[in-house]
Amino acid sequence: MAEGLLKKILQEKGRTDVEVISAGIMMLLGIGATSATKEVLRTEGIDVSTHLSRKVSMDMIRRSDLILVMEKLHEEKILQLVPDAKNRVFLLREFAKIDGASLGIEDPIGKPVEFYHKTMQTIKEAVMRVSEVI
Numbered sequence: 001m002a003e004g005l006l007k008k009i010l011q012e013k014g015r016t017d018v019e020v021i022s023a024g025i026m027m028l029l030g031i032g033a034t035s036a037t038k039e040v041l042r043t044e045g046i047d048v049s050t051h052l053s054r055k056v057s058m059d060m061i062r063r064s065d066l067i068l069v070m071e072k073l074h075e076e077k078i079l080q081l082v083p084d085a086k087n088r089v090f091l092l093r094e095f096a097k098i099d100g101a102s103l104g105i106e107d108p109i110g111k112p113v114e115f116y117h118k119t120m121q122t123i124k125e126a127v128m129r130v131s132e133v134i
Helices: 002-012 035-042 058-063 072-081 083-088 113-133
Strands: 067-069 089-091
Touching (some): 072 083, 072 089, 083 089
16 A cells, blocks of 8 residues: 555656555565455555565665665564664654554554555555655
8 A cells, every 4th residue: 555655646746766666574476455455545546456566575675775664573574684774664654753652554454444444544644744755
């Protein structure tokens, strides 16, 4: 969701100087977006029907100027792979300077579609803020 939302926001701002890619820390390669993800992003005019999952790699981490993650576990796994990425990896809500009891964003997989909508709104708020500072 974050990749699709940030790409759309940057496109609307005419920004072509930022490459946005998403990758998982544990997922298999080539898995498409869930039907719930497709449904909630469609309400934002975003089509992820051709999206396929990627697994994060050491090379990907090393080439990235900024790495935004949803949960603390993601940050820990990335730093296990590339410890010197410490100053480039942040929780999305942390980087966006969104206060709250938890800075993590829970994975909606397996939850009702309403939870996907709530997650998308949380991510959208954060990536809108991120788009202002990158």
